Amino acid sequence: HAKDVGRNTYRFFADQMNFDNSEYLRLRTGLQRALERDEFLLHYQPQIDLQSGEIVGLEALVRWQPPALEIVPPGRFIPMAEESGMIVSIGAWVLQEACRQAAVWHRAGQTKLVMAVNLSAVQFKRGDLLQTVTEALTASGLPPSCLELELTESILISDTAKVLSMVDQLKELGVKLSIDDFGTGYSCLAYLKRFRVDRLKIDQSFVRHITTDPNDEAIVRAIVQLANSLGLKTVAEGVESEAALQSLISLGCDDAQGYYFARPMTAADAAAFLSNDKASPVPRAM
Numbered sequence: 115h116a117k118d119v120g121r122n123t124y125r126f127f128a129d130q131m132n133f134d135n136s137e138y139l140r141l142r143t144g145l146q147r148a149l150e151r152d153e154f155l156l157h158y159q160p161q162i163d164l165q166s167g168e169i170v171g172l173e174a175l176v177r178w179q180p181p182a183l184e185i186v187p188p189g190r191f192i193p194m195a196e197e198s199g200m201i202v203s204i205g206a207w208v209l210q211e212a213c214r215q216a217a218v219w220h221r222a223g224q225t226k227l228v229m230a231v232n233l234s235a236v237q238f239k240r241g242d243l244l245q246t247v248t249e250a251l252t253a254s255g256l257p258p259s260c261l262e263l264e265l266t267e268s269i270l271i272s273d274t275a276k277v278l279s280m281v282d283q284l285k286e287l288g289v290k291l292s293i294d295d296f297g298t299g300y301s302c303l304a305y306l307k308r309f310r311v312d313r314l315k316i317d318q319s320f321v322r323h324i325t326t327d328p329n330d331e332a333i334v335r336a337i338v339q340l341a342n343s344l345g346l347k348t349v350a351e352g353v354e355s356e357a358a359l360q361s362l363i364s365l366g367c368d369d370a371q372g373y374y375f376a377r378p379m380t381a382a383d384a385a386a387f388l389s390n391d392k393a394s395p396v397p398r399a400m
């Protein structure tokens with residue numbers, strides 16, 4: 115069970131950690147309790163097809179809501195969850211919840227919607243990712259082709275036989291694969307021919323100043339051309355303005371995601387956004 119996996123990985127990592135750090139201990143205890151008390155939640159951010167203007171997907175982004183405290187963004191606890199190994203059980207919960215929610219929206223008629231879920235390198239090294247993904251799909255009834263797993267370059271450059279075979283097996287399940295934050299990693303493109311990914315997610319650091327920085331525009335153009343030549347789709351992250359959107363359209367980027375369209379939002383707000391064809395940007399949540 116997910117909780118037991120968490121405890122076992124904790125024991126494994128406990129030997130290697132420096133437990134003098136009380137801040138670390140507090141966060142670690144908090145995360146363990148969060149799993150047991152169901153304090154994690156997902157926000158969803160739409161991805162827009164730039165040709166049709168349709169919502170083609172949603173990225174699930176995890177948050178932590180400790181009782182009576184402010185919501186904690188992933189940047190504040192994912193690194194710790196990775197270091198402690200707890201990301202294995204948190205990640206399993208994220209996969210289950212994201213697939214469950216996507217299946218609900220599919221049954222409500224959003225049958226083309228693809229749910230994107232972030233994976234951490236630790237989930238490839240520890241735990242049984244293949245089984246976790248299979249179970250999330252089976253339990254929810256979501257078609258595998260409607261789940262996209264976002265991999266980071268750090269996962270792909272680790273290049274162990276184990277990662278290679280796991281990515282292959284994930285692909286065999288029929289799920290989609292993308293590379294998150296593309297271009298910020300090790301600029302080692304060799305993995306693009308070894309791993310059968312479907313999409314490159316152009317990192318927001320190149321998108322943010324695309325209209326004013328010619329270098330950023332050149333980089334995005336190169337990524338789109340590279341993706342086209344390899345038969346991959348592109349999605350731009352961090353689209354915040356109409357001007358950035360127009361640039362991306364003219365460069366031939368396929369899809370876009372960013373505050374300009376919508377911020378990550380609760381399931382209820384995302385459902386409203388989905389049912390509202392030409393919804394305006396939703397200025398709330400995180």
Ligand code: C2E
Pocket residue numbers: 159174175176187188189192201205208231232233234294295318351352353354371372373374378400
């Ligand atoms: P990411 O996967 O690259 O997700 C995109 C991040 O950019 C999200 O931050 C999102 O809220 C933010 N974002 C989206 N559009 C815009 C925009 O137009 N402008 C700006 N400035 N930011 C935008 P968030 O939700 O805080 O997540 C941060 C990172 O935490 C994610 O980056 C991902 O690496 C990680 N993360 C989130 N959820 C999970 C998860 O379930 N598992 C794992 N392993 N990592 C996760």
Ligand code: MG
Pocket residue numbers: 173232264294
């Ligand atoms: Mg992502």
Ligand code: MG
Pocket residue numbers: 294295315317318351
């Ligand atoms: Mg990203």
Ligand code: MG
Pocket residue numbers: 295318
């Ligand atoms: Mg990022």
